Structures are given as structure tokens and as C-alpha cells.
Amino acid sequence: GAVVSQHPSRVICKSGTSVKIECRSLDFQATTMFWYRQFPKQSLMLMATSNEGSKATYEQGVEKDKFLINHASLTLSTLTVTSAHPEDSSFYICSARTGDSNQPQHFGDGTRLSIL
Amino acid sequence: GEDVEQSLFLSVREGDSSVINCTYTDSSSTYLYWYKQEPGAGLQLLTYIFSNMDMKQDQRLTVLLNKKDKHLSLRIADTQTGDSAIYFCAERGPSGYNKLIFGAGTRLAVHP
Numbered sequence: 448g449a450v451v452s453q454h455p456s457r458v459i460c461k462s463g464t465s466v467k468i469e470c471r472s473l474d475f476q477a478t479t480m481f482w483y484r485q486f487p488k489q490s491l492m493l494m495a496t497s498n499e500g501s502k503a504t505y506e507q508g509v510e511k512d513k514f515l516i517n518h519a520s521l522t523l524s525t526l527t528v529t530s531a532h533p534e535d536s537s538f539y540i541c542s543a544r545t546g547d548s549n550q551p552q553h554f555g556d557g558t559r560l561s562i563l
Numbered sequence: 564g565e566d567v568e569q570s571l572f573l574s575v576r577e578g579d580s581s582v583i584n585c586t587y588t589d590s591s592s593t594y595l596y597w598y599k600q601e602p603g604a605g606l607q608l609l610t611y612i613f614s615n616m617d618m619k620q621d622q623r624l625t626v627l628l629n630k631k632d633k634h635l636s637l638r639i640a641d642t643q644t645g646d647s648a649i650y651f652c653a654e655r656g657p658s659g660y661n662k663l664i665f666g667a668g669t670r671l672a673v674h675p
Contacts, residue, residue, distance in 0.1 A: 465572075540605050548661050
């Protein structure tokens with residue numbers, strides 16, 4: 448149980464393109480979803496927290512206009528990297544949680560984004 | 564502020580036990596987690612422990628929590644090559660706190 452599916456797994460695109468990443472909870476309802484960014488050989492950096500039907504809460508230093516998050520249903524959240532540039536290249540990972548904050552987060556397999 | 568620290572690298576022989584250590588600073592942490600990350604993949608929840616517990620065992624995994632010293636450890640018995648990965652320790656703050664604070668991860672290398 449508690450499977451989180453993230454697509455695509457890898458994206459390579461040109462600078463200036465907008466890229467959408469999907470995060471789905473397959474067998475549970477995700478009241479809260481989280482988006483992380485991970486640089487090579489480093490830990491995860493939380494970008495934003497989204498609750499279904501609400502606006503996302505962004506961490507300090509994360510541009511909300513650059514990283515658009517939509518959590519339209521209890522099983523789907525999307526992260527759109529707008530007008531991506533090479534410095535946005537990274538590994539993006541989502542996680543989902545059901546219920547309250549006592550419940551653990553379950554992670555997707557991540558998306559490797561490479562901007563040329 | 565919250566901080567979680569782990570040693571960066573551990574090398575063990577196949578069949579031996581591995582012990583990965585973690586220290587944290589927030590004494591009000593309610594849950595502490597261990598996640599495993601294989602190359603190019605997301606994080607897999609291995610186990611977690613509530614702050615009022617001292618120990619939790621699940622098959623080959625044993626988690627020990629020393630709340631006084633704010634020290635958490637993960638012991639993997641009979642370590643196999645498939646256990647080679649990065650292991651992240653994470654803490655969650657007081658009840659109702661949303662965020663997880665992750666350590667930098669410990670890279671476990673298992674050799675024959």
C-alpha cells in the first residue's frame with residue numbers, strides 16, 4: 448500500500464520551456480503533498496507543501512511564480528517549472544500523506560529534469 | 564532551529580550488521596524516520612519510531628532511540644548487497660508540524 452507515482456521520470460528540454468511533473472497517490476487519498484528538490488549528493492530541500500483545494504505554501508527562497516503547484520484532487524498534484532533554465536536542472540521528488548501530520552510521507556520515484 | 568546530522572559514509576562486509584547513526588536537535592520531535600534511497604530513485608520509507616518508544620524492530624531492521632541524547636540509530640542485520648543505498652534520517656517536529664527535516668544521508672556500501 449501507500450504507492451506514489453511520479454511522471455515523467457526523466458525530462459530533457461530546451462531553455463525557456465515549461466515542464467509539468469505529476470504526482471499521484473495510487474491507493475490512498477493524499478490530503479497533503481510535498482515537493483522537494485535534491486541536488487547531487489545532497490539531502491532533500493522542501494520546496495512547498497500543498498493541501499487539496501488550497502494554495503500551496505512555499506518555503507522561503509522558492510519562487511511561487513517559477514514553480515507552480517496545483518493540488519486539484521485528493522490523488523493528484525502537479526509541479527510546473529515555468530520558463531526553465533539550466534539552473535533549474537535537478538532531481539524533483541514528490542511525497543504524499545494521508546490524514547494528519549502523524550502519518551508518514553510516502554515518496555514518488557522522482558523526476559530528473561535536465562535543461563539544455 | 565532544527566538540525567539533523569548523519570555520518571556521510573559507511574562500508575560493511577556482506578553478512579555483517581550495519582549501524583547508521585543520526586543525531587537531532589529538536590527535543591520536541593514526535594516522530595523520527597528512516598528512508599532508503601537507491602540511485603536515481605525516490606525515497607522508500609523503511610521504518611519510523613514515535614518519540615515515546617526506545618526501540619522498534621521490523622525483520623532485519625532495528626531502530627534505537629535515545630531521547631535524552633537525541634540520538635537515533637538504524638541497525639541492519641545480515642547486510643546484503645541489495646542494502647547498498649543512501650539512508651536518510653528525518654525528524655518531524657511537534658504535533659501538527661507539517662515538515663520533515665532530513666539529514667544529509669549516509670551512503671552504505673556493502674562489499675563481499
